[in-house]
Amino acid sequence: MRRAPWRLAAVGIVIAAACTQDVTAPGACPTFCPSAVLTVIDTVLAGAIIHDSAFGRPIGFVNPYNATSLLAANLPGVRDSRPIFRTARITTRMSISTTDTTTGAVTGVDSLYLRFTITRRDTATHNLRLSVFSLPITIDSTTALPDLAGSFAGTPVRTINIDTLVALPGRKNTVTGDSAVVDSINNRVTVLLSLDSSQAPFSLADSGQLAFGFRVDADAQPTIALGAFEAGLGPGITWFLKVDSLGVVAHRSQTPTTAFDSFVFTPAALPLDSTLAVGGVPSARSLLRVLFPRSLISDSSLLTRATLELIPALNPTGIAADSFGLVASAIVADFGAKTPLDLTHVDTTIIHVGVYDTVRVDITRILRYWAADTLAPTAIELFQVPEGADFAEIRFRPSADSTHRPRLRLTYSPHYPFGRP
Amino acid sequence: MTARARSLLLACALFGLARPALAQDSQFGIQGLGTPGRDESVASRSAGGALTPFDGASVLDDASLVDLPALSSTVALGTSYRQVEAPNNTNWLRTVRYPLFSVGGKLGHRLYIGGGFSTYLDRTYSVATRDSIMLRGVSEAFNDQVSSNGGVGDLRLTVATRFGPHVALGLGAHLLAGSTQELATRRFDDTLTYAVIRQTAQVRYDGFGISGGALVDLTSSLSIALFGRHDGRLDQYVGDTLTLRSDLPNTIGGAVRWVHERTTRVAASVVWRSWSQAAANAYNTLNWSVGVDLGDAKPLRFGVRGGQLPFGPGPGAPSEWGVSLGTGRKFAKGRGLLDFGIERLSRDGGGLHENVWTALIGMTVRP
Numbered sequence: 131m132r133r134a135p136w137r138l139a140a141v142g143i144v145i146a147a148a149c150t151q152d153v154t155a156p157g158a159c160p161t162f163c164p165s166a167v168l169t170v171i172d173t174v175l176a177g178a179i180i181h182d183s184a185f186g187r188p189i190g191f192v193n194p195y196n197a198t199s200l201l202a203a204n205l206p207g208v209r210d211s212r213p214i215f216r217t218a219r220i221t222t223r224m225s226i227s228t229t230d231t232t233t234g235a236v237t238g239v240d241s242l243y244l245r246f247t248i249t250r251r252d253t254a255t256h257n258l259r260l261s262v263f264s265l266p267i268t269i270d271s272t273t274a275l276p277d278l279a280g281s282f283a284g285t286p287v288r289t290i291n292i293d294t295l296v297a298l299p300g301r302k303n304t305v306t307g308d309s310a311v312v313d314s315i316n317n318r319v320t321v322l323l324s325l326d327s328s329q330a331p332f333s334l335a336d337s338g339q340l341a342f343g344f345r346v347d348a349d350a351q352p353t354i355a356l357g358a359f360e361a362g363l364g365p366g367i368t369w370f371l372k373v374d375s376l377g378v379v380a381h382r383s384q385t386p387t388t389a390f391d392s393f394v395f396t397p398a399a400l401p402l403d404s405t406l407a408v409g410g411v412p413s414a415r416s417l418l419r420v421l422f423p424r425s426l427i428s429d430s431s432l433l434t435r436a437t438l439e440l441i442p443a444l445n446p447t448g449i450a451a452d453s454f455g456l457v458a459s460a461i462v463a464d465f466g467a468k469t470p471l472d473l474t475h476v477d478t479t480i481i482h483v484g485v486y487d488t489v490r491v492d493i494t495r496i497l498r499y500w501a502a503d504t505l506a507p508t509a510i511e512l513f514q515v516p517e518g519a520d521f522a523e524i525r526f527r528p529s530a531d532s533t534h535r536p537r538l539r540l541t542y543s544p545h546y547p548f549g550r551p
Numbered sequence: 552m553t554a555r556a557r558s559l560l561l562a563c564a565l566f567g568l569a570r571p572a573l574a575q576d577s578q579f580g581i582q583g584l585g586t587p588g589r590d591e592s593v594a595s596r597s598a599g600g601a602l603t604p605f606d607g608a609s610v611l612d613d614a615s616l617v618d619l620p621a622l623s624s625t626v627a628l629g630t631s632y633r634q635v636e637a638p639n640n641t642n643w644l645r646t647v648r649y650p651l652f653s654v655g656g657k658l659g660h661r662l663y664i665g666g667g668f669s670t671y672l673d674r675t676y677s678v679a680t681r682d683s684i685m686l687r688g689v690s691e692a693f694n695d696q697v698s699s700n701g702g703v704g705d706l707r708l709t710v711a712t713r714f715g716p717h718v719a720l721g722l723g724a725h726l727l728a729g730s731t732q733e734l735a736t737r738r739f740d741d742t743l744t745y746a747v748i749r750q751t752a753q754v755r756y757d758g759f760g761i762s763g764g765a766l767v768d769l770t771s772s773l774s775i776a777l778f779g780r781h782d783g784r785l786d787q788y789v790g791d792t793l794t795l796r797s798d799l800p801n802t803i804g805g806a807v808r809w810v811h812e813r814t815t816r817v818a819a820s821v822v823w824r825s826w827s828q829a830a831a832n833a834y835n836t837l838n839w840s841v842g843v844d845l846g847d848a849k850p851l852r853f854g855v856r857g858g859q860l861p862f863g864p865g866p867g868a869p870s871e872w873g874v875s876l877g878t879g880r881k882f883a884k885g886r887g888l889l890d891f892g893i894e895r896l897s898r899d900g901g902g903l904h905e906n907v908w909t910a911l912i913g914m915t916v917r918p
Contacts, residue, residue, distance in 0.1 A: 153644050153646055153675055153698070154677035154679055155578070155640075155679070157678035157697075158637035158638060158639070158640075158902075158903060161582075161902065162578045162582070162637065162901070162903055163581065163678050163680065164582065164678065165582055167695070168697070168735050168737050168748065170684060170686070172686055172687060429750070431748060431749040432748065432750065434746045435686075435744060435746065543737065545750065546697075546750045547794075548735075548752035548754055549733075549752070549788065549792075550787075551581070551582050551583055551584060551830065
């Protein structure tokens with residue numbers, strides 16, 4: 131009997147080891163397969179979009195003054211856009227001692243650096259030149275390009291050839307003091323432009339506030355984007371100042387924040403009409419209310435593909451470099467123009483400027499979400515990415531257009547007839 | 552640890568592993584209601600099933616309960632390796648099942664009572680297919696898988712009594728209950744464009760049956776068993792929706808046993824079931840078996856069986872043929888019995904051939 135525990139243990143091990151199964155076999159169909167098979171239906175629901183609206187003009191969801199990019203373009207007859215910015219005031223008294231808090235008055239300026247970052251440029255843009263113009267410090271979000279015609283008509287403070295500067299050894303011009311830093315990972319070029327006191331005079335009355343504007347030129351496709359304050363890459367200056375230190379001149383520096391940046395352009399964006407506008411500047415969005423076919427898609431796992439088909443009302447406006455992403459997003463609640471987006475359920479496609487074709491957005495994720503959450507509002511908001519950083523816009527035919535309305539194309543599987551051999 | 556304690560521990564372990572009873576499955580049952588289970592103890596199954604009508608631990612003949620020497624509890628475990636030879640492919644499948652649990656014993660002067668569960672229909676399978684479909688003008692290849700896991704159990708309550716020294720009668724009530732977890736999936740090769748389709752459902756089964764049987768000792772060494780059973784309808788539900796109602800078969804059968812000096816038992820049995828009323832592709836079945844059980848302390852059992860399976864593509868019922876071999880050991884002064892067996896089955900029909908090897912372990916506890 132002393133061996134009995136080992137025998138019992140062996141039996142237990144055999145039982146435990148045997149507790150697995152593999153019953154999957156290639157089907158010898160139809161003879162030895164379940165009589166029912168999974169079927170897949172592909173159908174177009176022409177009436178699935180029941181209401182729609184476009185929002186975003188004249189005030190856009192993103193406007194030039196709160197965009198993440200400052201657009202510069204010089205395409206005669208097509209578009210003229212110029213970034214502008216204004217610096218914040220500086221403190222007019224600065225510390226002159228390292229041991230106490232004694233301050234001295236700012237009396238003048240030695241020099242300053244103007245800093246800006248090119249975040250996007252067309253690969254066809256060559257011999258890229260930027261001209262910097264001094265602008266009145268009264269510029270704000272209501273300023274338009276015609277308001278600055280006089281300032282831009284004058285002589286630029288500086289004109290710099292970006293390609294030449296980047297090609298210099300060390301990317302530094304030892305004569306002018308200009309330099310560039312190239313971020314090849316993010317495809318950015320940050321330029322430090324050296325100005326003297328005559329090009330950027332210090333005004334005590336203005337507390338050192340300055341405003342500048344940029345005009346871009348190139349041999350071809352003069353269109354670029356500068357980083358904006360909203361992206362943490364806004365243009366700015368660094369002052370090298372003279373400070374009165376008990377009759378002796380002390381040298382101090384200040385880097386004020388960007389008080390305002392924007393871009394002014396012509397022609398102005400077209401107003402909204404009955405079509406579904408998406409993109410442009412100011413940026414527009416369109417809201418599509420969907421009659422979700424819950425009778426067909428009662429469970430999210432039944433849906434294998436869903437495509438929103440949109441027919442453009444006009445050829446997408448812009449230049450080839452303006453191709454942009456079109457995002458279809460679920461929403462949290464339908465509040466019209468103020469609809470909050472559900473950015474955890476989005477689908478995207480690319481709109482190619484110059485191509486006129488039906489736009490198809492795969493919205494499988496959104497419709498699966500609707501099938502799973504029956505309380506979710508069945509509406510889709512269309513918007514552009516990056517929003518407000520691209521002049522291109524597209525306009526689609528609305529649901530009121532009975533022949534070219536937006537459509538929903540579904541590929542789904544009807545319920546499998548479980549409970550039958 | 553005493554022998555009794557060890558026995559109880561092992562019994563508890565086996566009971567803990569036990570789940571709603573299932574038997575070995577078959578591809579032949581996919582298009583039917585399933586694969587009928589074997590309501591046989593390991594000892595009886597090792598002898599080809601011929602001794603089943605005389606085995607109180609089995610559930611074929613309710614009257615056999617009177618042959619239990621004491622309160623007994625029996626469980627069975629089977630591991631099957633099944634080779635499926637289809638026209639275009641051959642595969643080995645593996646399943647583990649707990650096809651039987653029974654408990655019974657003497658309640659009064661002549662009254663015996665028992666119960667337990669066994670497999671009535673097994674519906675465990677998984678079928679994988681590959682195909683393609685034209686979607687939006689493009690041919691999309693996909694893999695489909697349809698699977699079912701579970702079956703219908705037979706929960707029974709049996710009473711039996713003796714009428715004199717030579718005749719015993721028994722009656723049983725059977726609750727047919729169970730469920731299958733069913734799954735149908737389609738996975739396109741282009742998973743970036745087409746999401747996986749996955750449908751699941753739990754199918755619930757509900758039915759009822761009654762049975763009766765008699766044991767007659769013709770001489771001191773020759774006995775016969777006669778038994779019958781009527782099962783009503785099997786309802787299948789998905790949620791609360793009745794999806795299918797099937798007529799279940801009537802069963803009649805008989806067996807004869809010859810015993811020599813209490814250590815040699817030879818038996819033969821035949822069972823007929825009217826499965827043809829159950830479904831469109833179902834057939835009545837006639838199954839027979841012959842078996843021998845030699846010895847008492849270290850028995851040797853073997854047998855042969857044959858007959859038909861109830862579901863197949865036609866034109867006739869698939870055939871089944873098998874041999875089995877087994878032995879057993881007593882321990883804890885006869886209060887515990889371990890039975891071991893091995894069975895080989897061969898099935899043919901409709902161009903499909905199955906070879907099944909099943910290793911069986913059974914345990915009986917008589918506290």
